[in-house]
Amino acid sequence: MKSSAAQSVSGLSGKGYTAGIDIGGTKTLILITDSSGHIVVRNKRPTVQVQDAESFIAGVFQQLDEVLQEVGLLRDRLAGIGIGFPGAVNPQTGMIHHVPALPLDGMNLLELIGPYYDGPLYLDNDVNMAALGECWQGAGAGSTQMVMVTVGTGIGGAMILNGELHRGAGYTAGEISYFVVDHRPEETSGSVSSLEFGRYESLASGTGIGEHARRWLRQQHGQVGEHIIAQAGRVEDVQAVHVLQLAAAGDMDAQTIMQEPIGYMAAGIANIVSLLNPERIVVGGGVSESSYYMSELARRVQQFTPIKAQLVPAQLGNEAGALGAVYGVLQTFRTPAER
């Protein structure tokens, strides 16, 4: 395929470089890739903290310019820019909603970005971008039916079905943080708001694992769990990472703690498998680096559904979203002959 890669260098207006930007609630990562998708420079820094949308976008482009300067490029040498946002984005209109972490709710991103860049621009949700990235260069490569599940502070989801991102009628598809896998019949009231921590993520995210671990440890007597507490220093500081490390090393208490969050996570993933019959489920976030977690998760998913799917860890780590943003540009703006 070298010839087609060489073609695309000249094909993308002869410019060849693409910027992929992943804006998270806390960090913003910018990658510049050449026309083959190889990263030539990367830059990660705290996300701009300002109150208004205009200053926010100005800050993002200031960071971009500084990154470009490092490699002696100017914005107009870019074949395109892809940007992922932690919210519901309509790539066609540029409208963004449900973006609690940034001062952009209800804004039109195309209008905001227009003054800074008038070349090919691909905008989307950050988890959609991560799924695109994994599908391009990572654990989803070769699959046209793939679901990405990210497990970190929260839980996110994105789907590539029949080779295309499924975004949903209101561009909020993949909001699996709200999954209900633990309904009790006696629970007949209650309500959700779109801003609160989702029910599924309170049970099964990294945050949820930490909370469950601390609760469990406080209920023990004698020396049970002492070595887990020792890892962190004190029980208040025990996080998911401590429990996962010990569970992987064969520690029985840590494995006991992990059963509950893995069980809930497995129920949700089994539901995705039963509903969508994807070829592959790509699990991202810190937990996916634990082979103990991944193999236990696969075992439990099989207890919940007879439908088969490959369960694999993500491969691109924190760069999946920014790489997906690059891929979004290439997919959207390359002519068919260049692909």
Next chain:
Amino acid sequence: MKSSAAQSVSGLSGKGYTAGIDIGGTKTLILITDSSGHIVVRNKRPTVQVQDAESFIAGVFQQLDEVLQEVGLLRDRLAGIGIGFPGAVNPQTGMIHHVPALPLDGMNLLELIGPYYDGPLYLDNDVNMAALGECWQGAGAGSTQMVMVTVGTGIGGAMILNGELHRGAGYTAGEISYFVVDHRPEETSGSVSSLEFGRYESLASGTGIGEHARRWLRQQHGQVGEHIIAQAGRVEDVQAVHVLQLAAAGDMDAQTIMQEPIGYMAAGIANIVSLLNPERIVVGGGVSESSYYMSELARRVQQFTPIKAQLVPAQLGNEAGALGAVYGVLQTFRTPAER
């Protein structure tokens, strides 16, 4: 749009009539429509009960010939035949799997049907067909992001996403009968087989509602629930329909009984909404005829997810699948100019 309908009469090889066949585990429905999709004859009878695939298909075509005879048509006057099966069907290859109710598992339907009909043939899963039917002439009309959920003896699902049926990597998408919405952390073992009654449907199907009602009634004392038992004659004969009728009439005991299965159903539908962000959820089966059921279901779904979707009852009843089979033929074999 009259002119385009008139065009298609001549367009479909000048034949104009299409057969839609919905093969269920117990009943087989055959519809013949004219080129505008209007039904000219309908025939429903018990599904052929034989042990081998060849005799089964022969029986289906015998029924078809008898229906055609009623209106003075021969098979070769048909512009096409659509057939829905209760199993996982690959419409391209004609392979069928997971079809416990019929002697067809692992067979190639195209090969079996070839000797009887060599015109345009559209084969698919029965719930997919029902979703196509509702999307064409029923509750899904005008929507390109629609999920169909059928609640009867069991629970089935099908999805039209971005205007196309989503069938999944192994053509089993929509197997929501296996949904887990009631996981308990203490439940760490167990297994599923592809043949057993799904967990979700044991809680929330019509069958599940009946079982829950009888269990609930047996636990009561005094006169509680007596009027429900009176509807059926004796507690052993109480079915979902009795409880739904009384609940709709304002009976408190019946409404109490319905809370549990509606709660479980709502959790599963909320999960579909959170994951896929569909525009519309079409609920089919007997329960959907109860406005009490539908409004309670909508209320409970909103307690589980902040993502909005329209929840509407199916409109085509038992004819949705056969009409969808007709639509599948028209969609697949009409030229773009004829659509």
